[in-house]
Amino acid sequence: MQSARYDVIIVGGAAVGSSTAYHLAAMGFPADRVAVIERDPTYSEAATPRSLGGIRQQFTTRENMLMSRYGMEFVTSIGDHLAVDGDVPDVGWKEQGYLFLASDKGLESLQQNHATQLSIGAQVEILDPAALKAKFPWINPEGLAAGSFGFKGEGWVDPYALLQAFKRKARSLGVKYYEDEVVGVDKSGGRIAGVTLKSGAKLACGTLINTAGTRGHMLAQMAGVDVPVRPRKRIIYVFDCREPPPKAPLTIDTNGVFFRPEGPxxxxxxxxxxxxxxxCLDFEIDYSFWEELVWPTIANRVPAFEAVKLVRAWAGHYDYNILDQNVILGPHPDCPTMLLANGFSGHGLQQSPAAGRALAELVIHGGYRSLDLTRFGYERVLKNDPIVEANVW
Ligand SMILES: Cc1cc2nc3c(=O)[nH]c(=O)nc-3n(C[C@H](O)[C@H](O)[C@H](O)COP(=O)(O)OP(=O)(O)OC[C@H]3O[C@@H](n4cnc5c(N)ncnc54)[C@H](O)[C@@H]3O)c2cc1C
Structure with missing residues (x-):
C-alpha cells in the first residue's frame, strides 16, 4: 500500500480546506509537505457548492466582521491571490448589498448593531420606511421601523468558482490532492501520527487540519475527541418573477425569511x-416552508412576488455549531496537533479566506499574526461560554 509522510494533512478539500492549502503555500510553507484528502472531488454533498455565497459586514461580533471583510477584500482582488499563469478566475462577485429589515420590536438591536458595525468601518446605513421606499420602490414598508443596508463591501460570489480557484492555485503551487476518504486517525502519545484512507493507504503527518465540513465531528471522533458541530439541513427555493425588482440586495425580513436575485x-x-x-444528512425537500412561510412573507414584502413561479429547490447542510453558530478554530486541547475549522454554520464561505489564512499562521508561526481569532478557540466550548452573534439565522 502507498505510504507517504507530510508535515500537514488537510482533511476536506472544499472552500476552507483548499483556502488553507493555498494560504500555506502562498505564505512560504513548503507545498510538497502539504496534502489535501478529499473523498468526493465532485463536491456533490459538500456545503460549499450548495451555499449562497453571501459576504457581508453586518455581523455583531468583531471577529466575524473582520473575517468577512478579509473575505470581501480577497474576492475583490482575486487576481492578486489566485491567478494561475496570468489567468484570473472569475468568482462572480456581485456587490448588491444586504438589507436587514426590522419592526418596532427589532429597532433597538438594529441600531445597536449599526453602531458596532460603524465602529469597525463597515459601510452601512439605517433607512427609515420613507428612505427604504425611496431607495427600493418595489418594497412594501408596512410594519417596518427601519432597514440596515450595507451599501458597500457586501454581496455574493459563485461559491463553486471560489472553491475551484483556491484548489487550482493550491495545486499549481505544488500541494497534492488525494481523492480518498479518511477512515481512521492514528495517534501516538496524544499526538496525531497520521491517517488511514479508505483505499487502505496510510499517510503520516505532524499536523492534521480538520476542514471536513458537515463530517468534521466524525473526523474528530476518529481522533478520540468531540466537537459540538452537527449537520443541519437548509432548503433554498428558486423562483421566477414576471417583473423582477431591479438591483435587489439580499433582503432579510423581520421573521428571518430572505431572498436575493440569482441571475434572472x-x-x-x-x-x-x-x-x-x-x-441530518439527507437532501429531501420540504415544500411546506415555501407554501406556509417563505412565499407568503416575500409576497407581502414585495408585491411583484405575489405572482411567481417556483422553478426548483435544493437542500444543503450547515456545519452547525450547536453551542453558538460560530466557527471553532485552532487546536483541540486534548489533541493539540489537530487543528479545527468546524462549525461555521451559515457563514463559512465568506470566512474561508480568513480561516485558511489563520490556520496557515497557526502552522507556520504557532499563533495568529494578521487577525487574533483566539476567541474562536475550543476553550469556549469547555467553559460553555458561547459567543453571542445576533446576525445569524
Ligand atoms: C444552503 C446554504 C447556504 C449557505 N449560504 C452561505 C452564505 O451565503 N455565505 C456563507 O458565507 N456561507 C454560507 N453557507 C455556509 C457555507 O457553505 C459553509 O460554511 C462552507 O462552505 C463550509 O466549507 P467547508 O470547506 O468547511 O465545508 P464543506 O464545503 O462541507 O466541505 C467539506 C469537505 O470535506 C470532505 N470530507 C468530509 N469528511 C471527509 C473525510 N473523512 N475524508 C475526506 N474528505 C472528507 C467532504 O467531501 C467535503 O468536500 C451556506 C450553506 C448552505 C448549506
Whole structure:
C-alpha cells in the first residue's frame, strides 16, 4: 500500500480546506509537505457548492466582521491571490448589498448593531420606511421601523468558482490532492501520527487540519475527541418573477425569511425553528416552508412576488455549531496537533479566506499574526461560554 509522510494533512478539500492549502503555500510553507484528502472531488454533498455565497459586514461580533471583510477584500482582488499563469478566475462577485429589515420590536438591536458595525468601518446605513421606499420602490414598508443596508463591501460570489480557484492555485503551487476518504486517525502519545484512507493507504503527518465540513465531528471522533458541530439541513427555493425588482440586495425580513436575485431568477429560504431542526444528512425537500412561510412573507414584502413561479429547490447542510453558530478554530486541547475549522454554520464561505489564512499562521508561526481569532478557540466550548452573534439565522 502507498505510504507517504507530510508535515500537514488537510482533511476536506472544499472552500476552507483548499483556502488553507493555498494560504500555506502562498505564505512560504513548503507545498510538497502539504496534502489535501478529499473523498468526493465532485463536491456533490459538500456545503460549499450548495451555499449562497453571501459576504457581508453586518455581523455583531468583531471577529466575524473582520473575517468577512478579509473575505470581501480577497474576492475583490482575486487576481492578486489566485491567478494561475496570468489567468484570473472569475468568482462572480456581485456587490448588491444586504438589507436587514426590522419592526418596532427589532429597532433597538438594529441600531445597536449599526453602531458596532460603524465602529469597525463597515459601510452601512439605517433607512427609515420613507428612505427604504425611496431607495427600493418595489418594497412594501408596512410594519417596518427601519432597514440596515450595507451599501458597500457586501454581496455574493459563485461559491463553486471560489472553491475551484483556491484548489487550482493550491495545486499549481505544488500541494497534492488525494481523492480518498479518511477512515481512521492514528495517534501516538496524544499526538496525531497520521491517517488511514479508505483505499487502505496510510499517510503520516505532524499536523492534521480538520476542514471536513458537515463530517468534521466524525473526523474528530476518529481522533478520540468531540466537537459540538452537527449537520443541519437548509432548503433554498428558486423562483421566477414576471417583473423582477431591479438591483435587489439580499433582503432579510423581520421573521428571518430572505431572498436575493440569482441571475434572472431569485433564491430564497428560511432557517427552521430550533425545535424543528434535527441533525441530518439527507437532501429531501420540504415544500411546506415555501407554501406556509417563505412565499407568503416575500409576497407581502414585495408585491411583484405575489405572482411567481417556483422553478426548483435544493437542500444543503450547515456545519452547525450547536453551542453558538460560530466557527471553532485552532487546536483541540486534548489533541493539540489537530487543528479545527468546524462549525461555521451559515457563514463559512465568506470566512474561508480568513480561516485558511489563520490556520496557515497557526502552522507556520504557532499563533495568529494578521487577525487574533483566539476567541474562536475550543476553550469556549469547555467553559460553555458561547459567543453571542445576533446576525445569524
Ligand atoms: C444552503 C446554504 C447556504 C449557505 N449560504 C452561505 C452564505 O451565503 N455565505 C456563507 O458565507 N456561507 C454560507 N453557507 C455556509 C457555507 O457553505 C459553509 O460554511 C462552507 O462552505 C463550509 O466549507 P467547508 O470547506 O468547511 O465545508 P464543506 O464545503 O462541507 O466541505 C467539506 C469537505 O470535506 C470532505 N470530507 C468530509 N469528511 C471527509 C473525510 N473523512 N475524508 C475526506 N474528505 C472528507 C467532504 O467531501 C467535503 O468536500 C451556506 C450553506 C448552505 C448549506
Amino acid at each position: 431568477s431569485f433564491v430564497c429560504g428560511v432557517s427552521p425553528e430550533e425545535g424543528n431542526d434535527p441533525d
